[in-house]
Amino acid sequence: MSYLTDNLEVEQQSFIVFDNNEKGFKQLVKWSAKFAVQNVALQFVIEATGVYHQRVASHLADHKYRVSVVLPSRAKYFAQTLSIKTVTDKVSSKTISILGLEKKLDDWKKPDAVFNTLKLLTREREDLVLEGGQIKNQMHAQEHSAWTHAPTIKRMKQRLHLIEKQIASIEIDIKQLIASQKELSERIKNICTIKGIGLITAVTIVAETDGFSLIRNQRQLVSYAGLDVIEKQSGISVKKKPRISHKGNSHIRKALYFPSLSTIRANEFIRSWYLQMLERHQIKMKSIVAVQRKLLVLVYTLWKKNEAYNPPALKYLEQPQVTALTELD
Numbered sequence: 001m002s003y004l005t006d007n008l009e010v011e012q013q014s015f016i017v018f019d020n021n022e023k024g025f026k027q028l029v030k031w032s033a034k035f036a037v038q039n040v041a042l043q044f045v046i047e048a049t050g051v052y053h054q055r056v057a058s059h060l061a062d063h064k065y066r067v068s069v070v071l072p073s074r075a076k077y078f079a080q081t082l083s084i085k086t087v088t089d090k091v092s093s094k095t096i097s098i099l100g101l102e103k104k105l106d107d108w109k110k111p112d113a114v115f116n117t118l119k120l121l122t123r124e125r126e127d128l129v130l131e132g133g134q135i136k137n138q139m140h141a142q143e144h145s146a147w148t149h150a151p152t153i154k155r156m157k158q159r160l161h162l163i164e165k166q167i168a169s170i171e172i173d174i175k176q177l178i179a180s181q182k183e184l185s186e187r188i189k190n191i192c193t194i195k196g197i198g199l200i201t202a203v204t205i206v207a208e209t210d211g212f213s214l215i216r217n218q219r220q221l222v223s224y225a226g227l228d229v230i231e232k233q234s235g236i237s238v239k240k241k242p243r244i245s246h247k248g249n250s251h252i253r254k255a256l257y258f259p260s261l262s263t264i265r266a267n268e269f270i271r272s273w274y275l276q277m278l279e280r281h282q283i284k285m286k287s288i289v290a291v292q293r294k295l296l297v298l299v300y301t302l303w304k305k306n307e308a309y310n311p312p313a314l315k316y317l318e319q320p321q322v323t324a325l326t327e328l329d
Helices: 022-033 054-062 072-080 089-102 113-143 150-179 182-191 199-208 218-224 250-266 268-281 284-305 321-325
Strands: 002-004 010-012 043-047 066-070
Touching (some): 022 054, 043 089, 054 066, 066 089, 113 150, 113 250, 150 199, 182 199, 182 284, 199 284, 218 284, 250 268
């Protein structure tokens, strides 16, 4: 618990350790109430730690408290600006509280249960697809080895069959859940009118962004997906080539890779733009990433407008050639 003094200095008033369960959350709320100031709302600042911050954040949000969740990288870089070298739980809690006092942080909103369930399902499916690919590779190597073992190959086939069965079951669950939500079903259908974007891709993007609930603009969305461009330049000695940050949601990037390849083949405008980028940079992957970025923005636009894909109406895609060619420079 920290507060600003009259000299605008941060002072840590108290420190407590509590269990990450309902009993601990109640203890936290009771302890915090002792330091509450009349007409001043308490704000809880929490560092995201995998999934372990979600329960306490949800508990506080359910009880109408202001909650802000910051990424570990942001907390780390902020701590480096302070004259604090010791790293303990107590010191780290003070650092986080200073961050909350000095910076204007967005309020965290509890994800909709539907999007949360869809996120769990799409991530489970992604893991199974990855596991299935690994088994196929192992099976191929085993079948072409000088010394094969039939029982081993048989067990691999059985595991692969089970994975395929589970993937099919997950897809049924996803379709049933979407069908039960009329508005969500309509918006997903609109997104799927983009050639190359299928149901799983559309659901993954929507689920990973919680229905774009915390996305304010296209730039923020691109950054959240890790498809934004970063560059390092200092004087004349440091000038690195701009590159994609990859510091964002990897599930969205994975979901967009193959659809981007399909869109390049199926969408004449995207294909023409892709070929121009490729001719200029001679880097295939860089051009594909640019297409991923376009698709993500397009999905976001259709979701917000609740419209089907209609190229003539999407003026933002019809940018000048010079702008398009230098977008990732």
